Amino acid sequence: xxxxxxxxxxxxxxxxxxxxxxxxxxxxxxxxxxxxxxxxxxxxxxxxxxxxxxxxxxxxxxxxxxxxxxxxxxxxxxxxxxxxxxxxxxxxxxxxxxxxxxxxxxxxxxxxxxxxxxxxxxxxxxxxxxxxxxxxxxxxxxxxxxxxxxxxxxxxxxxxxxxxxxxxxxxxxxxxxxxxxxxxxxxxxxxxxxxxxxxxxxxxxxxxxxxxxxxxxxxxxxxxxxxxxxxxxxxxxxxxxxxxxxxxxxxxxxxxxxxxxxxxxxxxxxxxxxxxxxxxxxxxxxxxxxxxxxxxxxxxxxxxxxxxxxxxxxxxxxxxxxxxxxxxxxxxxxxxxxxxxxxxxxxxxxxxxxxxxxxxxxxxxxxxxxxxxxxxxxxxxx
Amino acid sequence: xxxxxxxxxxxxxxxxxxxxxxxxxxxxxxxxxxxxxxxxxxxxxxxxxxxxxxxxxxxxxxxxxxxxxxxxxxxxxxxxxxxxxxxxxxxxxxxxxxxxxxxxxxxxxxxxxxxxxxxxxxxxxxxxxxxxxxxxxxxxxxxxxxxxxxxxxxxxxxxxxxxxxxxxxxxxxxxxxxxxxxxxxxxxxxxxxxxxxxxxxxxxxxxxxxxxxxxxxxxxxxxxxxxxxxxxxxxxxxxxxxxxxxxxxxxxxxxxxxxxxxxxxxxxxxxxxxxxxxxxxxxxxxxxxxxxxxxxxxxxxxxxxxxxxxxxxxxxxxxxxxxxxxxxxxxxxxxxxxxxxxxxxxxxxxxxxxxxxxxxxxxxxxxxxxxxxxxxxxxxxx
Numbered sequence: 186x187x188x189x190x191x192x193x194x195x196x197x198x199x200x201x202x203x204x205x206x207x208x209x210x211x212x213x214x215x216x217x218x219x220x221x222x223x224x225x226x227x228x229x230x231x232x233x234x235x236x237x238x239x240x241x242x243x244x245x246x247x248x249x250x251x252x253x254x255x256x257x258x259x260x261x262x263x264x265x266x267x268x269x270x271x272x273x274x275x276x277x278x279x280x281x282x283x284x285x286x287x288x289x290x291x292x293x294x295x296x297x298x299x300x301x302x303x304x305x306x307x308x309x310x311x312x313x314x315x316x317x318x319x320x321x322x323x324x325x326x327x328x329x330x331x332x333x334x335x336x337x338x339x340x341x342x343x344x345x346x347x348x349x350x351x352x353x354x355x356x357x358x359x360x361x362x363x364x365x366x367x368x369x370x371x372x373x374x375x376x377x378x379x380x381x382x383x384x385x386x387x388x389x390x391x392x393x394x395x396x397x398x399x400x401x402x403x404x405x406x407x408x409x410x411x412x413x414x415x416x417x418x419x420x421x422x423x424x425x426x427x428x429x430x431x432x433x434x435x436x437x438x439x440x441x442x443x444x445x446x447x448x449x450x451x452x453x454x455x456x457x458x459x460x461x462x463x464x465x466x467x468x469x470x471x472x473x474x475x476x477x478x479x480x481x482x483x484x485x486x487x488x489x490x491x492x493x494x495x496x497x498x499x500x501x502x503x504x505x506x507x508x509x510x511x512x513x514x515x516x517x518x519x520x521x522x523x524x525x526x527x528x529x530x531x532x533x534x535x536x537x538x539x540x541x542x543x544x545x546x547x548x549x550x551x552x553x554x555x556x557x558x559x560x561x562x563x564x565x566x567x
Numbered sequence: 568x569x570x571x572x573x574x575x576x577x578x579x580x581x582x583x584x585x586x587x588x589x590x591x592x593x594x595x596x597x598x599x600x601x602x603x604x605x606x607x608x609x610x611x612x613x614x615x616x617x618x619x620x621x622x623x624x625x626x627x628x629x630x631x632x633x634x635x636x637x638x639x640x641x642x643x644x645x646x647x648x649x650x651x652x653x654x655x656x657x658x659x660x661x662x663x664x665x666x667x668x669x670x671x672x673x674x675x676x677x678x679x680x681x682x683x684x685x686x687x688x689x690x691x692x693x694x695x696x697x698x699x700x701x702x703x704x705x706x707x708x709x710x711x712x713x714x715x716x717x718x719x720x721x722x723x724x725x726x727x728x729x730x731x732x733x734x735x736x737x738x739x740x741x742x743x744x745x746x747x748x749x750x751x752x753x754x755x756x757x758x759x760x761x762x763x764x765x766x767x768x769x770x771x772x773x774x775x776x777x778x779x780x781x782x783x784x785x786x787x788x789x790x791x792x793x794x795x796x797x798x799x800x801x802x803x804x805x806x807x808x809x810x811x812x813x814x815x816x817x818x819x820x821x822x823x824x825x826x827x828x829x830x831x832x833x834x835x836x837x838x839x840x841x842x843x844x845x846x847x848x849x850x851x852x853x854x855x856x857x858x859x860x861x862x863x864x865x866x867x868x869x870x871x872x873x874x875x876x877x878x879x880x881x882x883x884x885x886x887x888x889x890x891x892x893x894x895x896x897x898x899x900x901x902x903x904x905x906x907x908x909x910x911x912x913x914x915x916x917x918x919x920x921x922x923x924x925x926x927x928x929x930x931x932x933x934x935x936x937x938x939x940x941x942x943x944x945x946x947x948x949x
Binding site: 372381388413416430431442476477 | 594595596694695752753754755756758759760762763765766767769770771772788791792795796798799802804807808810811813820822823824827828830831834835838851855858859861890
């Protein structure tokens with residue numbers, strides 16, 4: 186619990202839900218007859234609705250990007266380092282919206298929601314959703330909020346992929362695309378890690394082919410393993426070395442299967458706490474959305490062709506020690522934009538923290554990000 | 568099944584078992600009153616017993632390093648590329664011994680063996696074994712085979728760690744130490760991957776706290792996940808990209824949890840086939856031996872001090888794309904040996920195949936390895 190809310194925080198916030206009663210046809214061919222999207226907002230929309238910024242969240246994130254839901258919260262939203270008064274995404278200047286993804290477990294319609302046509306949990310019958318579907322649902326949210334064009338759409342990791350899809354599919358809807366620690370598609374290794382995570386969940390006897398809600402259980406073991414594995418890929422070898430090294434939990438080796446090294450303790454804790462806050466079916470869906478993401482595939486596998494009609498200015502940011510989506514992956518997007526003679530800035534941040542660096546207050550990153558966003562704010566005027 | 572045995576193979580081989588009735592005190596403080604070690608040999612020991620070479624195997628390997636057990640075998644031993652007539656480890660010149668590790672499931676005493684003092688499976692009561700214990704047991708095997716000094720001890724990965732321990736603990740027992748794709752200790756990231764693999768097995772409901780033998784089941788799901796995860800770390804991002812890319816199994820996306828991408832199919836196959844040939848308790852033990860390996864810890868964490876009394880000549884080999892035990896890890900050993908002014912050759916092989924490169928017939932690697940071994944053979948004479 187924060188004793189008091191820090192002054193540079195957006196403070197106490199509440200999440201909102203927007204209901205959509207018009208059916209949404211999904212890329213997989215199925216249709217959602219109606220659905221909710223959860224979101225939060227920070228700052229104030231100006232009279233001309235030109236200062237709105239959309240934040241897209243990553244795999245294990247949600248729409249609670251900044252501030253606190255109550256004074257009892259132990260932690261603020263996941264991007265508190267970047268959203269707030271005088272922060273890179275300055276809530277004194279921007280009206281910030283963070284939208285939850287369809288299929289998620291925190292307010293948006295997803296597998297843990299009741300299917301109105303059956304009165305039962307969707308469970309595994311919830312359709313497979315893609316990044317393109319998320320963007321389509323966010324377009325509708327934009328309309329509902331009275332926003333015709335976003336001053337910027339911003340996201341890291343899977344969030345950055347949504348930004349890229351926005352820039353390709355809805356060029357007129359955004360003036361700036363900020364894509365951080367992302368990639369234009371997953372590599373075989375990325376898919377392989379997702380597949381192990383999925384198999385951990387799918388093979389958990391408490392998964393019941395996705396119908397675990399009815400059995401009063403959750404596939405804890407599988408979801409925990411998935412999260413532990415994910416966590417390894419978020420950190421760099423170096424950051425794990427400096428964080429944990431070979432430090433022993435009890436100062437001596439016990440020759441047992443109990444926790445010996447601090448890193449084991451950390452991973453188990455991360456895995457266990459994730460189980461309490463995430464739904465396994467939603468996690469499966471999110472990993473599939475990652476795997477399927479490949480916007481160039483609709484354009485003869487040519488990313489430059491895919492981006493040809495994009496009219497946003499781009500800011501790409503990568504982190505040197507990120508091996509989940511390495512700088513080379515951001516540079517694939519960069520090269521496509523350069524080939525098209527499009528307006529792009531690229532920041533390669535020196536960072537030891539791995540993929541997670543995009544969440545951290547690294548001076549070089551914060552400074553450049555702030556500067557870029559200030560220029561956007563100046564373009565908007567008052 | 569090979570239609571005929573290739574001429575440069577050691578041909579049909581049989582595995583042997585050496586029983587030891589003298590108790591072995593282990594690093595963990597416990598004692599094995601008696602035990603078996605399985606091994607294979609290729610080539611002929613010369614009259615002076617000076618042409619013997621010991622091969623130490625890696626995590627998922629065993630003592631069947633070369634040749635075929637029968638004409639029905641689909642595949643030869645795991646290091647067929649390097650052991651045989653006119654191969655780097657030339658069986659026309661060397662008497663080659665490959666020893667199985669204590670705790671393994673292929674002939675050596677391990678968790679799946681019967682505990683003579685209870686008449687029941689050891690299961691989880693089998694003591695935790697370390698690399699040091701393996702080396703101690705191999706010393707006894709050396710005596711049993713009439714070998715006072717090995718012309719070389721050779722191993723890749725966890726096998727290379729055994730070689731390093733040999734060189735430190737028994738300097739007079741080996742003239743050459745060939746350490747391939749290894750590290751002087753695991754990093755936090757290495758331990759983290761092992762921990763996820765272990766948790767997959769330990770949390771499988773069919774594990775029964777290690778007593779699954781009595782229940783007539785095996786923790787298939789857990790062992791499969793462990794192996795899938797291991798496999799990702801054996802391959803480089805590049806090799807996965809060139810092997811699988813984003814190739815689809817059925818040529819189109821099906822939007823389901825069935826296999827979509829070839830890499831998923833490959834991993835599931837690797838996982839499933841491992842379950843048929845490996846024991847989960849043994850796998851747990853092997854990962855613990857990896858975690859605990861840290862020979863410098865007995866010498867104020869100074870590897871050079873640990874190696875000060877080593878008298879072997881060293882050959883170190885690393886592979887550029889190996890991210891499990893990267894070239895930098897081999898160079899830690901190199902630097903310690905250089906600091907001691909010891910005799911060391913180091914080969915950094917350019918290879919895209921990741922950690923698995925040490926098993927492959929890469930021309931630069933095979934040529935240098937062959938040359939080094941030929942010099943050893945010349946030193947022995949006839």
